Amino acid sequence: MLKVDPKKGYIVGVSGGPDSVYMLNELVKKKIPNLVIAHVNYHYRDDSDLDQQLVEELAKKHHIPYRILEINSEIYKTPIGNFEAWARTIRYDFFANTAKEFGYDTVMIAHNHNDHIETFLLQKERNNLVNHYGIAPKTIYGDFKVERPILTLNKSQILQRLEKQKIPYRLDSTNVDKKFARNRIRATLNEEDFPLYDQEIKIANQNLAKEMKAVYHYLKTNQVGDTLKITPLWTQLSSTLKTRILYVFLQSQNKNPAQNRKRSLLQEVSRRLDKSSKNFWTILVDDYYLMRDYDLLRLIPKVRLDPRKITIKVDEDLYLVEEFPNGYELFEAIKKDGFRFPYTITNDYQEFKDKLWIGKKTVKNYFNSLKTPYLTRYTNGLLYRRGSNKVLNQGHEKANKQTNEYGKIIRIIKRGE
Numbered sequence: 119m120l121k122v123d124p125k126k127g128y129i130v131g132v133s134g135g136p137d138s139v140y141m142l143n144e145l146v147k148k149k150i151p152n153l154v155i156a157h158v159n160y161h162y163r164d165d166s167d168l169d170q171q172l173v174e175e176l177a178k179k180h181h182i183p184y185r186i187l188e189i190n191s192e193i194y195k196t197p198i199g200n201f202e203a204w205a206r207t208i209r210y211d212f213f214a215n216t217a218k219e220f221g222y223d224t225v226m227i228a229h230n231h232n233d234h235i236e237t238f239l240l241q242k243e244r245n246n247l248v249n250h251y252g253i254a255p256k257t258i259y260g261d262f263k264v265e266r267p268i269l270t271l272n273k274s275q276i277l278q279r280l281e282k283q284k285i286p287y288r289l290d291s292t293n294v295d296k297k298f299a300r301n302r303i304r305a306t307l308n309e310e311d312f313p314l315y316d317q318e319i320k321i322a323n324q325n326l327a328k329e330m331k332a333v334y335h336y337l338k339t340n341q342v343g344d345t346l347k348i349t350p351l352w353t354q355l356s357s358t359l360k361t362r363i364l365y366v367f368l369q370s371q372n373k374n375p376a377q378n379r380k381r382s383l384l385q386e387v388s389r390r391l392d393k394s395s396k397n398f399w400t401i402l403v404d405d406y407y408l409m410r411d412y413d414l415l416r417l418i419p420k421v422r423l424d425p426r427k428i429t430i431k432v433d434e435d436l437y438l439v440e441e442f443p444n445g446y447e448l449f450e451a452i453k454k455d456g457f458r459f460p461y462t463i464t465n466d467y468q469e470f471k472d473k474l475w476i477g478k479k480t481v482k483n484y485f486n487s488l489k490t491p492y493l494t495r496y497t498n499g500l501l502y503r504r505g506s507n508k509v510l511n512q513g514h515e516k517a518n519k520q521t522n523e524y525g526k527i528i529r530i531i532k533r534g535e
């Protein structure tokens with residue numbers, strides 16, 4: 119059992135199954151004073167009340183405060199996509215709330231050695247991109263820590279000890295409905311092979327740590343917020359490293375595509391980045407775009423690129439220029455043109471790149487000659503008068519901080535002050 123600090127307070131996740139009942143019993147034996155038991159009754163199975171009953175009895179017997187979360191079974195009338203993931207979020211959020219209530223910062227969970235090995239084999243089989251192989255003894259969930267004190271104990275050891283000490287438990291409810299793949303792996307697992315797997319996991323995690331060093335080295339010099347620079351060095355990196363750099367880049371921006379989508383998406387991005395002839399492409403992922411913009415890879419919320427077209431008919435509409443990052447430039451262009459309303463403004467680059475002209479060039483050729491970033495092309499507004507194909511502004515200028523200031527002026531004009 120991992121070290122437990124008797125001066126600290128802990129939330130203990132007890133399902134009523136053998137692992138968590140054993141863990142709780144060990145903590146009681148160690149006389150850890152500040153424990154709180156947390157149990158979720160999902161009401162997913164008919165006998166889940168018996169699990170809750172056992173947990174409550176244990177809490178009362180050992181004089182440990184406890185919190186129960188009961189899920190209303192009505193919720194199962196509408197289908198829940200990924201049950202495991204949903205149940206986990208409910209559980210961890212409840213643990214977090216309980217920890218907050220008691221002013222503690224750590225939750226104890228009873229994953230065992232078998233869970234650890236099974237997880238690793240599943241990760242390997244699925245070729246998952248992960249932050250750690252197997253189950254980590256300590257992790258972070260939001261503001262609190264998750265510790266797994268019995269991670270080195272085999273299931274058989276736990277069952278034997280429970281048997282020996284005549285400690286009652288409920289059949290591990292959480293395992294009954296475990297996914298097919300895990301059950302298949304479980305059925306073929308032999309605890310005698312665990313030392314071999316442990317060695318394999320150790321090496322896998324060591325290699326991962328080395329890889330992460332290279333990843334951070336690249337990101338340190340080439341990532342600025344939601345933008346990743348693709349340097350000439352990129353093509354020389356191994357495909358594994360490229361995939362992982364992209365993975366960590368997305369994670370750093372809280373963009374985490376579902377596991378089954380992740381690898382294929384990152385491979386696709388990596389493949390496209392290697393085709394250096396294309397300066398621009400986008401891939402829509404959920405509510406954001408991954409955009410190649412010359413030597414940059416950008417993450418952009420979808421709404422930012424939505425094409426818009428507005429008309430400015432009178433003075434009172436002038437404030438609408440603020441909808442575009444180059445609002446200041448647009449206002450200046452209207453002023454220079456002598457306020458000859460109506461004007462149209464659009465950021466629909468795709469639609470107008472060959473139809474509108476800036477000087478002697480089409481918008482597309484004009485921007486290409488200046489190597490204007492595609493983000494600018496798709497967000498900045500182009501100003502023209504209806505019936506004319508002549509753009510009255512330059513459109514390639516970066517977003518201007520003065521926009522707001524001019525916005526104020528525009529509002530003042532609007533109010534006629």
Ligand SMILES: Nc1ncnc2c1ncn2[C@@H]1O[C@H](COP(=O)(O)OP(=O)(O)OP(=O)(O)O)[C@@H](O)[C@H]1O
Nearest residue numbers: 131132133137138156157158206226227228229292
């Ligand atoms: N209904 C529950 N109430 C309280 N604690 C629970 C409950 N279900 C699970 N736990 C805690 O989580 C541990 C792991 O349970 P289980 O193996 O079902 O989780 P998992 O789905 O593999 O992983 P995760 O803990 O990340 O959800 C249990 O031993 C117990 O400590």
